[in-house]
Amino acid sequence: MNYNIHDILFWGLSAMAVGCALGVILSRNPVNSVMFLILTFFAISGHYLLMNAQFLAVVNIIVYAGAIMVLFLFVIMMMNLNADVEPQKGQLVQLAGVISGGVLFLVILAAIKSASPIDVDKSASQIGLIDNLGKVLFTKFVLPFEISSVLFLSAMIGAIVIGKKEDTHVINK
Amino acid sequence: MLLLNIDTALIIEKLILIIVILLGSLGIAMYATWAERKVSAVMQDRVGPNRAGPFGLFLPLADGLKLFMKEEIIPDRSTGFIFVLGPCLAMLTALMTSAIVPWGPDFALSSGHIVTLQVADINIGMLFVFGVVSLGVYGVMLGGWASNNKFSLLSSIRAASQAISYELALGLSLIALLMMTGSLSLRQIVDQQHGFWQHGYFSWNFFKQPLGFIIFFVCACAELNRAPFDLPECDSELNMGYHQEYSSMKLGLYLFSEYINMFISSIIMVTLYFGGYNFPFMDKVAELIHNPIIFSFICIGALIGKAIVMILMFMFIRWTLPRFRYDQLMKLGWKSLIPLALANMLITGAVILWFFNK
Numbered sequence A: 001m002n003y004n005i006h007d008i009l010f011w012g013l014s015a016m017a018v019g020c021a022l023g024v025i026l027s028r029n030p031v032n033s034v035m036f037l038i039l040t041f042f043a044i045s046g047h048y049l050l051m052n053a054q055f056l057a058v059v060n061i062i063v064y065a066g067a068i069m070v071l072f073l074f075v076i077m078m079m080n081l082n083a084d085v086e087p088q089k090g091q092l093v094q095l096a097g098v099i100s101g102g103v104l105f106l107v108i109l110a111a112i113k114s115a116s117p118i119d120v121d122k123s124a125s126q127i128g129l130i131d132n133l134g135k136v137l138f139t140k141f142v143l144p145f146e147i148s149s150v151l152f153l154s155a156m157i158g159a160i161v162i163g164k165k166e167d168t169h170v171i172n173k
Numbered sequence B: 001m002l003l004l005n006i007d008t009a010l011i012i013e014k015l016i017l018i019i020v021i022l023l024g025s026l027g028i029a030m031y032a033t034w035a036e037r038k039v040s041a042v043m044q045d046r047v048g049p050n051r052a053g054p055f056g057l058f059l060p061l062a063d064g065l066k067l068f069m070k071e072e073i074i075p076d077r078s079t080g081f082i083f084v085l086g087p088c089l090a091m092l093t094a095l096m097t098s099a100i101v102p103w104g105p106d107f108a109l110s111s112g113h114i115v116t117l118q119v120a121d122i123n124i125g126m127l128f129v130f131g132v133v134s135l136g137v138y139g140v141m142l143g144g145w146a147s148n149n150k151f152s153l154l155s156s157i158r159a160a161s162q163a164i165s166y167e168l169a170l171g172l173s174l175i176a177l178l179m180m181t182g183s184l185s186l187r188q189i190v191d192q193q194h195g196f197w198q199h200g201y202f203s204w205n206f207f208k209q210p211l212g213f214i215i216f217f218v219c220a221c222a223e224l225n226r227a228p229f230d231l232p233e234c235d236s237e238l239n240m241g242y243h244q245e246y247s248s249m250k251l252g253l254y255l256f257s258e259y260i261n262m263f264i265s266s267i268i269m270v271t272l273y274f275g276g277y278n279f280p281f282m283d284k285v286a287e288l289i290h291n292p293i294i295f296s297f298i299c300i301g302a303l304i305g306k307a308i309v310m311i312l313m314f315m316f317i318r319w320t321l322p323r324f325r326y327d328q329l330m331k332l333g334w335k336s337l338i339p340l341a342l343a344n345m346l347i348t349g350a351v352i353l354w355f356f357n358k
Helices: A005-026 A030-050 A054-079 A091-114 A130-138 A142-168 B008-043 B059-069 B080-100 B125-135 B137-146 B150-181 B186-192 B210-223 B248-273 B282-289 B292-318 B326-356
Strands: none
Touching: A005 A030, A030 A054, A030 B137, A054 A130, A054 B125, A054 B137, A054 B150, A130 A142, B008 B059, B008 B080, B008 B248, B008 B292, B059 B248, B080 B125, B080 B137, B080 B248, B125 B137, B125 B150, B125 B186, B137 B150, B137 B248, B150 B186, B150 B210, B150 B248, B150 B326, B186 B248, B210 B248, B210 B326, B248 B292, B282 B292
16 A cells, blocks of 8 residues: 555546536536536646646636636526426437447547557656647647647637628617 | 655745735735725725724724624525635635745745745746636626526626636737746746846836736736726626625625735736836845845835735726726727737737847
8 A cells, every 4th residue: 555645636636527527417407517517627637737737737727617618607697597497308319319428438448448558757747848838839730730720710700700690780889 | 655745844834825925915905995995085085984993994804894793695596505605716716826926035044944935836827827817707607697686697797708808818918928038937027027127128027018018907907897897796787796695704705805806916917017026226235135034025025015006006097987888898808909919919029039039
């Protein structure tokens, strides 16, 4: 029995991540689901920190917990969903959901099983620090990085175009 | 079985530092509420608080006592747990940022132990601030939603969209600064602004990034929900906004977290743009004093002094400008500040590339 702080944190965070992920799908109230999802992101950020990937950890918090989940919460608040108005799905839809989820699970399991573990000293690695990440992104992976930024730009323009459409007959100012 | 092999002295040092910072922020926030009333009184040609103690100095204590004594009401139709969680989150996120602020230069004790006046010098300092700021909206949002009141809900929706919109310009204005400093660590950013005059130019970032600072300041005002951006608690439209259903100390936590936020964001702005704990002729002062501990405390004093000037700026703005309309607020954020911040970023990049060739 020789646990160090790293192992304790790892198991604690893993339990938190799995528990909160279960909470997301099991809770009836959509707002509670969102809050569980936020906690899951925090647990995953904790895992990044354990691997000394500070940049990834904080960007995960900023982007997912700070922006995307706020929008989720926003929409749920606007729709005023409650536990008692939860729509009931038919048996067939439920069955289809179980099958497709199971297939995805199988694929992920197969991929993880065939992957060979690389033994790196996670707590001392410098890969996740911002300097290295920036260098790698702008030298080795510059083409995919630029292409994905063009993708984001087109998505933004698309959103503006869709949002503008109804605005023509509304009085400006 | 080895559990925690961390230096005990380090833990004690950090614990003391954390407690002092927390109590200090609470104290300053407390007296910021007093100062706000005094400033508003002076600006409106009134006397202001003058009953509790000399110059009304005990007013914050009386306020606190009143809030503690009030009856605690939790509305029947509210979502119990989240209703309580809201103010707690608001307070938590307000206090969290103080962890990475460098409060003063290091000094060595007589035993040779070096004391760092910063809770954690993390590699990603500035991004941590962004993380906490982006979480700050949850307190308002959850509280407003859980109250089950239409005004509260409207207010929390306003708060969320305002926070998200202004975070973008805030981040963009900061990128120009980070391009110059080349580091996210607040400690390094402060070290680069040593003294006041270096290499034939002002060393403080404000003189290198004036536009960036103005954008940052406006966005900070909006993130703090301070007037003229206090749309979420706009009393003429929404009664009291997101904290309408709150009473007793839960209301107190909401009101108080605003002042703590104001203090901490003033500290962050001073650290980023006005040299943090650096002050003019600091090297000469350090030579004169010899004692590094006293010098550190002078530095802390300089930091707090600059932050207080910044807080007074916030107050003058609040009692001078009328509130924006909601569409004006969105227009300012998206159509003025973001393009300005982008232009500032491009100009900074071009200058660095052509003149400094980093």
